[in-house]
Amino acid sequence: MSFRSISCGFVNEDHIDQEIEVAGxxxxxxDHGGVIFFDLRDSSGLLQVVYNPEDxxxxxxxxxxxxxxxxRAKGIVRKRPEGTVNKGLPTGMxxxxxxxxxxxxxxxPLPFSLDEHTSVGEETRxxxxxxxxxxxxxxxxxxLRSKVSQEIRKFLEKNEFLEIETPILTKATPEGAxxxxxxxxxxxxxxxxxPQSPQLFKQTLxxxxxxxxxxxxxxxxxxxxxxxxxxxxxxxxxxxxxxTSQDIMDLITEMIRKVFKKAIDVDLGDFPVLTxxxxxxxxxxxxxxxxxxxxxxxxxxxxxxxDFKVFSDPANSEDSRIAALRxxxxxxxxxxxxxxxxxxxxxxxxxxxxxxxxxxxxxxxxGLQSPILKFIDDQIIEELLTKxxxxxxxxxxxxAGKKNVVNESLSSLRDLVASDLDLLNKxxxxxxxxxxxxxxxxxxxxxxxxxxxxxxxxxxxxxEKDPTRTLSDAYDVVxxxxxxxxxxxxxxxxxxxxxxxxxxxxxQKEAQEKFGFLLxxxxxxxxxxxxxxxxxxxxxxxMTNSDSIRDSIxxxxxxxxxxxxxxxxxxxxxxxxxxxxxxxxIDTEEEM
RNA sequence: GGACCGGUAGUUCAGUUUGGUUAGAACGCCGCCCUGUCACGGCGGAGGUCGCGAGUUCGAGUCUCGUCCGGUCCGCCA
Numbered sequence: 001m002s003f004r005s006i007s008c009g010f011v012n013e014d015h016i017d018q019e020i021e022v023a024g025x026x027x028x029x030x031d032h033g034g035v036i037f038f039d040l041r042d043s044s045g046l047l048q049v050v051y052n053p054e055d056x057x058x059x060x061x062x063x064x065x066x067x068x069x070x071x072r073a074k075g076i077v078r079k080r081p082e083g084t085v086n087k088g089l090p091t092g093m094x095x096x097x098x099x100x101x102x103x104x105x106x107x108x109p110l111p112f113s114l115d116e117h118t119s120v121g122e123e124t125r126x127x128x129x130x131x132x133x134x135x136x137x138x139x140x141x142x143x144l145r146s147k148v149s150q151e152i153r154k155f156l157e158k159n160e161f162l163e164i165e166t167p168i169l170t171k172a173t174p175e176g177a178x179x180x181x182x183x184x185x186x187x188x189x190x191x192x193x194x195p196q197s198p199q200l201f202k203q204t205l206x207x208x209x210x211x212x213x214x215x216x217x218x219x220x221x222x223x224x225x226x227x228x229x230x231x232x233x234x235x236x237x238x239x240x241x242x243x244t245s246q247d248i249m250d251l252i253t254e255m256i257r258k259v260f261k262k263a264i265d266v267d268l269g270d271f272p273v274l275t276x277x278x279x280x281x282x283x284x285x286x287x288x289x290x291x292x293x294x295x296x297x298x299x300x301x302x303x304x305x306x307d308f309k310v311f312s313d314p315a316n317s318e319d320s321r322i323a324a325l326r327x328x329x330x331x332x333x334x335x336x337x338x339x340x341x342x343x344x345x346x347x348x349x350x351x352x353x354x355x356x357x358x359x360x361x362x363x364x365x366x367g368l369q370s371p372i373l374k375f376i377d378d379q380i381i382e383e384l385l386t387k388x389x390x391x392x393x394x395x396x397x398x399x400a401g402k403k404n405v406v407n408e409s410l411s412s413l414r415d416l417v418a419s420d421l422d423l424l425n426k427x428x429x430x431x432x433x434x435x436x437x438x439x440x441x442x443x444x445x446x447x448x449x450x451x452x453x454x455x456x457x458x459x460x461x462x463x464e465k466d467p468t469r470t471l472s473d474a475y476d477v478v479x480x481x482x483x484x485x486x487x488x489x490x491x492x493x494x495x496x497x498x499x500x501x502x503x504x505x506x507x508q509k510e511a512q513e514k515f516g517f518l519l520x521x522x523x524x525x526x527x528x529x530x531x532x533x534x535x536x537x538x539x540x541x542x543m544t545n546s547d548s549i550r551d552s553i554x555x556x557x558x559x560x561x562x563x564x565x566x567x568x569x570x571x572x573x574x575x576x577x578x579x580x581x582x583x584x585x586i587d588t589e590e591e592m
Numbered sequence: 593g594g595a596c597c598g599g600u601a602g603u604u605c606a607g608u609u610u611g612g613u614u615a616g617a618a619c620g621c622c623g624c625c626c627u628g629u630c631a632c633g634g635c636g637g638a639g640g641u642c643g644c645g646a647g648u649u650c651g652a653g654u655c656u657c658g659u660c661c662g663g664u665c666c667g668c669c670a
Contacts, residue, residue, distance in 0.1 A: 030630060122662060
């Protein structure tokens, strides 16, 4: 005895004249007075169910049914009458002529329509997430997510990886982000931290001799959200012993290619490898979108003797650059669009946006149009046009100033212009970025790791003289301008780790307190090892062509890190707080 | 912490620039009609704390200030 004999989507011409029983939701109901149609939906698809007045009990129940009622219908499968076949439905050749109808559960009218023709606001979707997830798009996304994780598991199991879980209640690690903390009842005043990633545990597992580990790991970072950032997210985390960075890159390239092929039938092709330096030089970004053909050209050397201070100052400054971005057919951009772009780059600290429109090269300077022309020598303009290989109809944008400002503003502009002018020349463009600097100075002038402090340097030669020149044995995998994941060869010798930590201002004592267990593990026969983590939610976001990571997560949080469905976070009772020796001190009268 | 966009019927949105009679549309909902539709159709109807709070004004959806919520981005975060 079961609810149904077959799922809706599987009914076809083979079942004609057979009696079947189906169950599902009334996706849509069409009542013609004398005949009633339901599109019955279950997880397999839609099936048209027909009620005729001759079956008068079923018919009268059908009259009372509404959209999203959960029903069970029994009847005979019929070939649809001539001219009523629905080619848009996989089951459109047939229909269920139902004589028995049972309402399993009625439904109130829905707060929003589930059909693909109406859009719904984010707030409403999240509040009624259980309904939002019924929509086809979300069903598709989460099914794909499951499929992808299955393919990844299959691939890694075949390659002899072991899936090992690591704790959620753990200790704060030095990874840079703010921790979520959980009070300990048994140790009053002490706290667990939720892991920002299982980094230390997976390295420890290498010391334990597992050699190949992976896990779909929940990670937690209490930082502000973005379209591609949630406070709680999933990483495909893995680590291997006795491998080089090349081994990991080869493995992951193969894995990602296989998964894309199997899950969405996409051939990703080659994963070109760019050095960090190259990526910054050509694209101003360490996660360049290689679907976009535009590249930066460094034109600093043309302006060292110029009178145009906006360009000559950066041209003569070590930590500055002048990058030109030639946009074919960009001349048609309106003044308004250029003004918008100017505001756009302003967000990243650029003071303005210089440009030259190339209208007609044959008329020399007269054929150009730009507010900066009058400040630049004709000869320099000539050299510039030649160097950039300008064509009629181009527009050239310039970024001049501090390297990081130019890189951030012009690379963002590069993305925006490509999207406005529809310049992307392929659907998928993966790449690896390698040879990252080990360290950089943050705004407070402190040395910080670009990756994390457990990353191995490629050489120790300059590390004390000029740490910023030291490269790390790290690699990021980038897809369509999104950082999909990254990893590195780890430091497996404690002396080297101590050296790196001390450069970062972390002394032995502090290191011992914070992650003594890892240092101890390294000192008891830990093999060389390397690994990587992939942002799984982001990967699904890309594969489903979604604009936000929220659409690849069943129950995501809002930008202010709340859950509109459960109304989390909520308050704790006085009893709970007492038990944890916690008192709340919020100045509720603040506004007074 | 900051910038910007939005919040009006169950939903999506118009109305806000230029304050003025009874705040509209579509879809949904309810009722009636309809035997071949498939985003069925026809007729009729109900449905509003214009996010919230102050202020300006004879009068506020519309103007001002504050505040809350959703979103995009900067800072933050690998």
